[in-house]
Amino acid sequence: MNAIPEELKYTQTHEWVRVEGNEVIIGITHHAQELLGDMVYVELPETGSCFSIEEDCAVVESVKAASDIYAPLDGEIIAVNDNLADSPELINQSPYEEGWLIRMKITATEQLDNLLDANTYQDVIASEDSK
Amino acid sequence: MGKRTALYDLHLQSKAKIIDFGGWDMPLHYGSQVNEHHQIRQHTGIFDVSHMTIIDLRGEQVSPFLRYLLANDIAKLKQSGKALYSCMLNHQGGIIDDLIVYYISPQWFRLVVNASTREKDLAWIQQQASPYTLTVTERPELAMLAIQGSQVRQHITSLFPNNTDTIIALGKFFAHIEGDYFIARTGYTGEEGFEVICSAEQAKSLWHTALQSDIKPCGLGARDTLRLEAGMNLYGSDMDENTLPWESALGWTVALQDQNRDFIGKTALLAAKEKGISQRLVGLVLLDKGVLRNHQKVFTSSGEGEITSGSFSPTLAYSIAFARIPAGNEQHCEVEIRNRRLRAKIISPPFVRNGAACIDITT
Numbered sequence: 001m002n003a004i005p006e007e008l009k010y011t012q013t014h015e016w017v018r019v020e021g022n023e024v025i026i027g028i029t030h031h032a033q034e035l036l037g038d039m040v041y042v043e044l045p046e047t048g049s050c051f052s053i054e055e056d057c058a059v060v061e062s063v064k065a066a067s068d069i070y071a072p073l074d075g076e077i078i079a080v081n082d083n084l085a086d087s088p089e090l091i092n093q094s095p096y097e098e099g100w101l102i103r104m105k106i107t108a109t110e111q112l113d114n115l116l117d118a119n120t121y122q123d124v125i126a127s128e129d130s131k
Numbered sequence: 132m133g134k135r136t137a138l139y140d141l142h143l144q145s146k147a148k149i150i151d152f153g154g155w156d157m158p159l160h161y162g163s164q165v166n167e168h169h170q171i172r173q174h175t176g177i178f179d180v181s182h183m184t185i186i187d188l189r190g191e192q193v194s195p196f197l198r199y200l201l202a203n204d205i206a207k208l209k210q211s212g213k214a215l216y217s218c219m220l221n222h223q224g225g226i227i228d229d230l231i232v233y234y235i236s237p238q239w240f241r242l243v244v245n246a247s248t249r250e251k252d253l254a255w256i257q258q259q260a261s262p263y264t265l266t267v268t269e270r271p272e273l274a275m276l277a278i279q280g281s282q283v284r285q286h287i288t289s290l291f292p293n294n295t296d297t298i299i300a301l302g303k304f305f306a307h308i309e310g311d312y313f314i315a316r317t318g319y320t321g322e323e324g325f326e327v328i329c330s331a332e333q334a335k336s337l338w339h340t341a342l343q344s345d346i347k348p349c350g351l352g353a354r355d356t357l358r359l360e361a362g363m364n365l366y367g368s369d370m371d372e373n374t375l376p377w378e379s380a381l382g383w384t385v386a387l388q389d390q391n392r393d394f395i396g397k398t399a400l401l402a403a404k405e406k407g408i409s410q411r412l413v414g415l416v417l418l419d420k421g422v423l424r425n426h427q428k429v430f431t432s433s434g435e436g437e438i439t440s441g442s443f444s445p446t447l448a449y450s451i452a453f454a455r456i457p458a459g460n461e462q463h464c465e466v467e468i469r470n471r472r473l474r475a476k477i478i479s480p481p482f483v484r485n486g487a488a489c490i491d492i493t494t
Contacts, residue, residue: 037160037163037164037352038163038164038165038166040165040422040443041420041421041422041443041450043420043421043469059469061421061422061443063164063165063352063356063442063443063445064164064352065424066422066424085420
């Protein structure tokens with residue numbers, strides 16, 4: 001079992017969120033990349049574009065399938081991980097660090113309270129595995 | 132729980148990710164589908180394909196029966212062990228399944244058909260065989276392994292110590308048969324390789340031997356991207372009972388040379404040809420960034436079509452597909468992906484054979 005970083009927050013749909021003041025960095029979890037398999041293409045939003053919570057804001061594609069990434073919070077895209085264009089496999093190799101997807105400036109900080117902590121996210125994975 | 136092959140526990144030992152495939156619990160990959168794909172193109176790998184359906188046909192009238200049952204003509208098979216790829220058609224000329232038929236002796240032929248079509252194939256074959264003197268015997272007790280890869284010939288001695296010289300000399304699309312041990316120089320990857328049909332115990336032993344010889348286990352995921360690169364159709368995706376061989380890039384498998392031979396679907400095929408074939412199955416290479424997927428819409432100057440098999444090509448590092456599009460001679464088209472139209476080039480498969488690209492996208 002791969003460790004779920006304690007300092008991050010999570011969504012039911014397997015995104016992780018690193019909070020840095022009123023900005024967040026978003027990626028997909030180790031569990032998500034393992035389910036999807038080898039990444040081959042990533043479609044990221046344009047800097048400056050705005051998304052609402054749960055809106056699809058990016059697409060990651062593995063050999064197997066395309067998968068939508070949902071904005072975990074309301075906000076504006078202030079940066080995307082350009083390295084993924086040539087090396088989408090970074091998501092597999094380093095999902096919590098080099099494989100990050102987008103950086104957002106968030107507009108509704110109270111939404112942070114609804115994100116899952118590491119323990120709760122662990123339970124989400126466990127309940128999926130037992131299905 | 133689905134059906135399991137004799138090697139199921141060995142797959143778990145190799146950390147297989149198991150998925151349901153047509154009612155079977157089969158390995159999708161053993162860690163990385165892309166690495167397994169490269170393993171075949173650059174080295175050698177082994178697949179468990181025991182889910183495939185093996186059917187033996189024996190009896191005095193096997194030969195005339197198969198000449199009627201199949202669109203390709205088994206009269207082409209003159210030497211024992213020789214294999215032939217064929218479609219099995221319905222009376223409308225649609226494809227019930229694609230298969231390989233092996234000529235073992237004048238009174239014994241072996242068919243290897245798809246797992247997903249097992250029940251309907253067996254029912255159809257039994258129904259069509261009833262006027263003929265022959266027996267139809269499924270061989271579910273036999274296992275089947277595919278050992279494939281650009282370096283596979285280096286492993287012949289260790290894999291087949293008892294008949295090394297015979298296997299080295301085995302011609303392409305030929306099988307060597309010794310009792311229940313059946314070794315064919317065939318495959319579904321576009322690389323050199325063998326497909327071995329044998330008992331469960333023999334299969335386990337061969338699996339162990341292969342892994343000890345640094346041949347890596349490969350799953351159905353890699354098998355799919357390999358066959359797509361190699362320009363080989365997948366039944367149920369690229370063709371089915373509603374598509375003719377000529378609409379499925381399989382016209383070359385329809386044998387019309389012997390005008391006296393009747394076969395199931397022939398009348399319908401000839402009538403369709405007379406009317407004109409309106410669709411073609413082609414290869415696509417995506418020129419823009421993205422990944423082609425099954426059922427995406429394709430736009431050509433002759434009309435709309437659809438992707439039948441789409442994926443990322445690990446060897447070429449861009450996306451490729453098969454698509455069924457209106458007949459015509461366009462060389463470019465557009466594919467709709469998430470409400471955007473992306474540019475693609477129309478090519479004639481294969482994309483990759485024997486480890487090397489066989490298409491040029493610079494023109």
